Amino acid sequence: xxxxxxxxxxxxxxxxxxxxxxxxxxxxxxxxxxxxxxxxxxxxxxxxxxxxxxxxxxxxxxxxxxxxxxxxxxxxxxxxxxxxxxxxxxxxxxxxxxxxxxxxxxxxxxxxxxxxxxxxxxxxxxxxxxxxxxxxxxxxxxxxxxxxxxxxxxxxxxxxxxxxxxxxxxxxxxxxxxxxxxxxxxxxxxxxxxxxxxxxxxxxxxxxxxxxxxxxxxxxxxxxxxxxxxxxxxxxxxxxxxxxxxx
Amino acid sequence: xxxxxxxxxxxxxxxxxxxxxxxxxxxxxxxxxxxxxxxxxxxxxxxxxxxxxxxxxxxxxxxxxxxxxxxxxxxxxxxxxxxxxxxxxxxxxxxxxxxxxxxxxxxxxxxxxxxxxxxxxxxxxxxxxxxxxxxxxxxxxxxxxxxxxxxxxxxxxxxxxxxxxxxxxxxxxxxxxxxxxxxxxxxxxxxxxxxxxxxxxxxxxxxxxxxxxxxxxxxxxxxxxxxxxxxxxxxxxxxxxxxxxxxxxxxxxxxxxxxxxxxxxx
Ligand SMILES: Nc1ncnc2c1ncn2[C@@H]1O[C@H](COP(=O)(O)OP(=O)(O)OP(=O)(O)O)[C@@H](O)[C@H]1O
Ligand SMILES: [Mg+2]
Numbered sequence: 001x002x003x004x005x006x007x008x009x010x011x012x013x014x015x016x017x018x019x020x021x022x023x024x025x026x027x028x029x030x031x032x033x034x035x036x037x038x039x040x041x042x043x044x045x046x047x048x049x050x051x052x053x054x055x056x057x058x059x060x061x062x063x064x065x066x067x068x069x070x071x072x073x074x075x076x077x078x079x080x081x082x083x084x085x086x087x088x089x090x091x092x093x094x095x096x097x098x099x100x101x102x103x104x105x106x107x108x109x110x111x112x113x114x115x116x117x118x119x120x121x122x123x124x125x126x127x128x129x130x131x132x133x134x135x136x137x138x139x140x141x142x143x144x145x146x147x148x149x150x151x152x153x154x155x156x157x158x159x160x161x162x163x164x165x166x167x168x169x170x171x172x173x174x175x176x177x178x179x180x181x182x183x184x185x186x187x188x189x190x191x192x193x194x195x196x197x198x199x200x201x202x203x204x205x206x207x208x209x210x211x212x213x214x215x216x217x218x219x220x221x222x223x224x225x226x227x228x229x230x231x232x233x234x235x236x237x238x239x240x241x242x243x244x245x246x247x
Numbered sequence: 248x249x250x251x252x253x254x255x256x257x258x259x260x261x262x263x264x265x266x267x268x269x270x271x272x273x274x275x276x277x278x279x280x281x282x283x284x285x286x287x288x289x290x291x292x293x294x295x296x297x298x299x300x301x302x303x304x305x306x307x308x309x310x311x312x313x314x315x316x317x318x319x320x321x322x323x324x325x326x327x328x329x330x331x332x333x334x335x336x337x338x339x340x341x342x343x344x345x346x347x348x349x350x351x352x353x354x355x356x357x358x359x360x361x362x363x364x365x366x367x368x369x370x371x372x373x374x375x376x377x378x379x380x381x382x383x384x385x386x387x388x389x390x391x392x393x394x395x396x397x398x399x400x401x402x403x404x405x406x407x408x409x410x411x412x413x414x415x416x417x418x419x420x421x422x423x424x425x426x427x428x429x430x431x432x433x434x435x436x437x438x439x440x441x442x443x444x445x446x447x448x449x450x451x452x453x454x455x456x457x458x459x460x461x462x463x464x465x466x467x468x469x470x471x472x473x474x475x476x477x478x479x480x481x482x483x484x485x486x487x488x489x490x491x492x493x494x495x496x497x498x499x500x501x502x503x504x505x506x507x508x509x510x511x512x513x
Binding site: 144146147149150151152153154155156160164165168171244245246247 | 309344348349357358361389390391405406
């Protein structure tokens, strides 16, 4: 894979620079542990199982919250585009919630559902629902009149048109919205776990930081970054798969 | 109860009476696209529609197709007010309107699926029409991978496949090269003669109109009205029809009518 190697060359250079500045004493190890130490600490966390235990907890919360948001947000957005009455009722709510910083909901969800999985799932669901709804709505609204007419004249009923034309027309935009929501999922997940949780990668970062085990803390931060990266790649791959017809 | 195919139970297949249509876009000003258009079309008739760009030809097809509401005047199909769109009135849109997420085969099969045909029958019939329009070998292509002319032929196959009684065609050969266009004209005439469809055929090509249609309707510049209805009455069996003096005279006659209106648009 020479192409991929070249593409990620800057990343490799950054890693080397990191190691170099720490070894040369340009930055104190108190502020930035050496990459080597970080990886070693990460290996330790992985062997003891702490990384997987907490990783699994985070993955579960993130996936559940996002999945709920995608399903309900997708349905709601498309329904808003198709039925005026739904739009009349829901649009003001969406508009009001859109600019709300979703992290402000952290204490609210904790108050409702406590310190466990439930509050994180609800938070991610609420936070991601809005961008997904808006994307689905815009996508569905962009469905071309003539395609709808085509389907009708070929014998599709009105509801059938919704499934056969409006949903696929909404897909490109919807998938874009899902990608945004995915990034948001990580933000909400880690910040809520940092603040109030007894498990999860965010919790682990906070815990290790409090204990002053900075190399291990950095290792978890790196792990989260890689999880985010892979999730995003997976999302892109899926998008290209689903939208293969576009080119 | 069966009807003999030679004998239609109604005199008029399509009856357009005094129809006007105004577009009221959410933004921009309203446009009076059609004004008091009346047009009577008998069963199995082939009518061509000519007129300057923007005179409402597409609009008239959309009204007959049931896509736009008839607000002023009346349109009856087989004696009943025009209803929601359905497979009895097939339409070929000016800009094809193929489903971009479906392959050519899936596009053509779409209407057959909705008819509830068995899968093998769907496949057989779809393939037949794909072959007819010369898209063999492109069954698995997506519309984005086709040229304009190929898209148009795919759209044609999709509409023909459901075998509608009424065919509404909006410049269906507009994107084709001369060669393919001529082939498609022949095929359309053959289908029309064999299956006794009623056709409204919009075109900008006077020769094409005279070649295909029994009557040519010339519309005026916007707001569209019926300016003239010219019966063609030529012998279509004549293989050299296009080179006959009668054909040339008919084309000239219609040309001058169309040109009058096109000059008004400028
Ligand atoms: N959706 C719309 N909203 C507003 N005005 C419209 C709309 N569609 C068409 N019009 C207007 O109505 C008039 C008739 O349009 P129409 O598409 O029926 O013309 P046409 O005869 O088919 O033209 P062409 O030969 O260029 O296809 C045009 O002047 C156009 O500007
Ligand atoms: Mg038109």
